Amino acid sequence: MSDSDPPVTPDHPQWTDWRWQMQNRIHSAEALEKWTDPTPDEREAIEKTSEVFRWNITPYYAALMDATDPSCPIRRQVVPTMDELGDDLVDELDPLDETGHSPAKNLVHNYEDRVAFCVTAECAIYCRYCLRKRMVGDADFFMRSDEHQAAIDYIAEHDEIRDVLLTGGDPLTFNEDNLEWLLGRLRAIDHVELIRFGSRMPVKLPYRITDDLCDLLQRYHPIWVNTHFNHPTELTEDAAAAIDRLKQAGVPVGNQTVLLDGINDDPETMKALNESLVRMRVRPYYLYQAQVIGGTGHLRTPIETGMHIMRQLRGRTSGFAIPTYVLDTPHGKVPLNRSYVKGRAGPHVLMETYDGTLWAEPNPLPDDLGVPLQLPRVDLPDGVDTIPIRREAGPGQAAAQSSEAASVPASLRARAGESSG
Ligand code: SF4
Numbered sequence: 001m002s003d004s005d006p007p008v009t010p011d012h013p014q015w016t017d018w019r020w021q022m023q024n025r026i027h028s029a030e031a032l033e034k035w036t037d038p039t040p041d042e043r044e045a046i047e048k049t050s051e052v053f054r055w056n057i058t059p060y061y062a063a064l065m066d067a068t069d070p071s072c073p074i075r076r077q078v079v080p081t082m083d084e085l086g087d088d089l090v091d092e093l094d095p096l097d098e099t100g101h102s103p104a105k106n107l108v109h110n111y112e113d114r115v116a117f118c119v120t121a122e123c124a125i126y127c128r129y130c131l132r133k134r135m136v137g138d139a140d141f142f143m144r145s146d147e148h149q150a151a152i153d154y155i156a157e158h159d160e161i162r163d164v165l166l167t168g169g170d171p172l173t174f175n176e177d178n179l180e181w182l183l184g185r186l187r188a189i190d191h192v193e194l195i196r197f198g199s200r201m202p203v204k205l206p207y208r209i210t211d212d213l214c215d216l217l218q219r220y221h222p223i224w225v226n227t228h229f230n231h232p233t234e235l236t237e238d239a240a241a242a243i244d245r246l247k248q249a250g251v252p253v254g255n256q257t258v259l260l261d262g263i264n265d266d267p268e269t270m271k272a273l274n275e276s277l278v279r280m281r282v283r284p285y286y287l288y289q290a291q292v293i294g295g296t297g298h299l300r301t302p303i304e305t306g307m308h309i310m311r312q313l314r315g316r317t318s319g320f321a322i323p324t325y326v327l328d329t330p331h332g333k334v335p336l337n338r339s340y341v342k343g344r345a346g347p348h349v350l351m352e353t354y355d356g357t358l359w360a361e362p363n364p365l366p367d368d369l370g371v372p373l374q375l376p377r378v379d380l381p382d383g384v385d386t387i388p389i390r391r392e393a394g395p396g397q398a399a400a401q402s403s404e405a406a407s408v409p410a411s412l413r414a415r416a417g418e419s420s421g
Contacts (some may be wrong), residue, residue, distance in 0.1 A: 025056040035062040045080035054137030056266035073263040093134040097330040107151040114163035137355040167198035183220040206242035214249035254285035267312035270379035274321040284323035308371040343378035
């Protein structure tokens with residue numbers, strides 16, 4: 001940018017051009033200063049996390065941040081803090097074992113009749129709690145066209161696959177030519193009934209939802225889009241206009257929220273978010289328990305908190321404004337309600353997956369949890385599947401483990417010991 005260029009503000013003549021927004025993304029503390037007053041912790045983290053997880057923010061999303069409040073729910077989703085580099089409960093970066101379920105590069109075949117096709121590692125913004133931190137933003141996971149073709153060939157050879165989720169990264173970072181190439185090849189496969197997009201573009205860069213994109217999508221119906229609003233502040237007029245363009249093109253839009261500590265983990269925020277989504281004709285679909293991924297402990301919540309929020313929504317708002325609260329596991333998604341959740345065993349929550357497998361989710365309770373909901377205390381069965389936890393964890397986590405370690409089977413404690421190095 002030369003000195004004569006207009007400043008990057010909402011008054012810029014190209015503000016609503018999605019390509020301009022992508023080219024002018026913020027990726028330094030100096031650029032962030034135009035939007036907020038970064039704290040010393042944020043400045044240090046921007047520098048030190050650069051080797052761990054990429055960092056970018058679109059000017060559009062930066063304009064939603066509170067300039068002076070580091071606890072701003074928008075800011076905490078996207079600005080790194082040093083918590084990301086502190087001790088976490090786990091070192092795990094692939095908690096769903098997606099790598100183990102990938103028959104071709106970036107193609108995850110976990111459920112029999114559907115696949116998640118991570119067509120790119122690029123995102124407009126890198127959310128600090130991202131499920132796919134292991135790959136998103138990493139050059140090794142960008143795909144060449146022959147790699148895309150290999151994944152499409154796998155889908156064509158497996159006639160049990162009826163549902164293809166295009167995800168990433170964010171598939172809508174692709175231009176229309178690349179999307180047309182992908183959609184044309186997938187639609188040529190008779191057994192692919194449904195194509196879904198998982199995209200955060202309506203949230204972080206709604207100008208990407210152009211008329212050209214909508215024209216393209218409606219040529220390949222049935223196309224569904226699931227987006228990812230986490231907080232009512234994200235529901236701007238521009239976001240609503242983007243959703244409206246998708247709806248005009250006949251695209252059903254659902255929303256997947258991630259439950260995040262201090263961002264949306266209270267009934268009032270969740271009710272306001274989901275009621276606003278419904279007003280925009282977006283169906284709240286899932287509320288996700290944040291995955292245990294190393295470096296995200298400061299954003300995760302106890303499962304009891306999510307179950308309490310769900311209890312507070314039922315009966316107090318329209319039924320279709322209530323998402324299903326779920327945890328993703330290597331054995332599929334588990335609805336987090338008392339039909340599936342068996343109880344708490346120290347730092348784990350024991351649950352049963354759809355096929356009857358028992359799963360122990362590492363999820364320590366802080367000493368000061370302020371929600372009234374309590375799970376029954378249970379013992380973990382020997383050999384139950386889980387993610388190994390470290391002996392040394394962050395504040396509150398170590399205490400939870402040591403005081404309740406007696407309920408953890410020896411086999412698990414041994415695995416935890418192996419992972420602690
Ligand atoms: S938009 Fe989705 S894939 Fe991209 S960083 Fe955020 S959570 Fe991860």
